[in-house]
Amino acid sequence: MTKRFGLRGIIVFITLCLFSFSSFSQIKEIQIEFIGNCGLHMTDGTTNFYIDFPYKSGAFNYMEFENAELDSIKDNSIFIFTHKHSDHYSKKNLKKVLKEKKGQTYGPWNIAELEQLGETVPDFSIKAFKTEHKVFGISFKHYSYLINWHGKKIYLSGDTGKTETIGKISDIDWAFIPYWLYKNAKDQNVLIDAKMVGIYHLYPVEVAPAEQIFQNSEDHYPLTKQGERISIKIE
Numbered sequence: 127m128t129k130r131f132g133l134r135g136i137i138v139f140i141t142l143c144l145f146s147f148s149s150f151s152q153i154k155e156i157q158i159e160f161i162g163n164c165g166l167h168m169t170d171g172t173t174n175f176y177i178d179f180p181y182k183s184g185a186f187n188y189m190e191f192e193n194a195e196l197d198s199i200k201d202n203s204i205f206i207f208t209h210k211h212s213d214h215y216s217k218k219n220l221k222k223v224l225k226e227k228k229g230q231t232y233g234p235w236n237i238a239e240l241e242q243l244g245e246t247v248p249d250f251s252i253k254a255f256k257t258e259h260k261v262f263g264i265s266f267k268h269y270s271y272l273i274n275w276h277g278k279k280i281y282l283s284g285d286t287g288k289t290e291t292i293g294k295i296s297d298i299d300w301a302f303i304p305y306w307l308y309k310n311a312k313d314q315n316v317l318i319d320a321k322m323v324g325i326y327h328l329y330p331v332e333v334a335p336a337e338q339i340f341q342n343s344e345d346h347y348p349l350t351k352q353g354e355r356i357s358i359k360i361e
């Protein structure tokens with residue numbers, strides 16, 4: 127090689143190697159890991175978001191997770207919660223994680239600050255929608271979120287069963303909604319304008335039926351396997 131290309135050839139070769147290495151290390155996708163319930167870990171390789179996680183493992187008989195899941199949380203992450211029910215939020219687990227790994231926490235209690243995250247996270251904005259979540263007639267403070275990250279629109283419904291908010295949003299790339307919102311939208315003929323709809327927050331006994339229902343769907347995907355990853359390519 128030295129003989130054929132000379133010193134300049136070697137330098138060009140090394141430069142190309144470095145260039146391809148650096149472009150390789152830059153992730154061209156948003157990776158979303160399904161942790162359980164509405165719990166998601168979203169990363170572009172630089173910023174780490176945890177949505178509705180950590181919650182209380184097994185709360186209300188919903189999905190459990192191993193302690194290792196808490197240990198694997200990245201340092202200085204941004205935690206965003208739709209509401210404070212224990213299948214979405216655990217004060218105890220969050221306190222432990224923040225003590226060890228630092229990070230920022232957002233939810234219904236500091237929406238104004240949350241909506242300013244775009245000032246510090248590159249190529250990112252988030253809009254919060256106050257959405258209804260009633261259990262036994264009691265209303266809980268609850269928000270759904272629309273994230274725009276690297277030009278991709280990700281909608282996080284949380285627990286709401288109301289279709290009016292999601293029904294007004296156009297051109298979503300990935301919408302994460304619980305089965306009951308999917309069902310309500312279908313019954314009310316409300317179009318969910320999303321390229322992909324992830325059905326999350328399934329009871330363990332609902333996992334097999336959901337896989338059955340959506341087995342031939344190209345744009346509805348039931349989140350049934352904890353730890354599975356979704357990739358959204360960034361152009």
Ligand SMILES: [Zn+2]
Pocket residue numbers: 209211259285
């Ligand atoms: Zn709830």
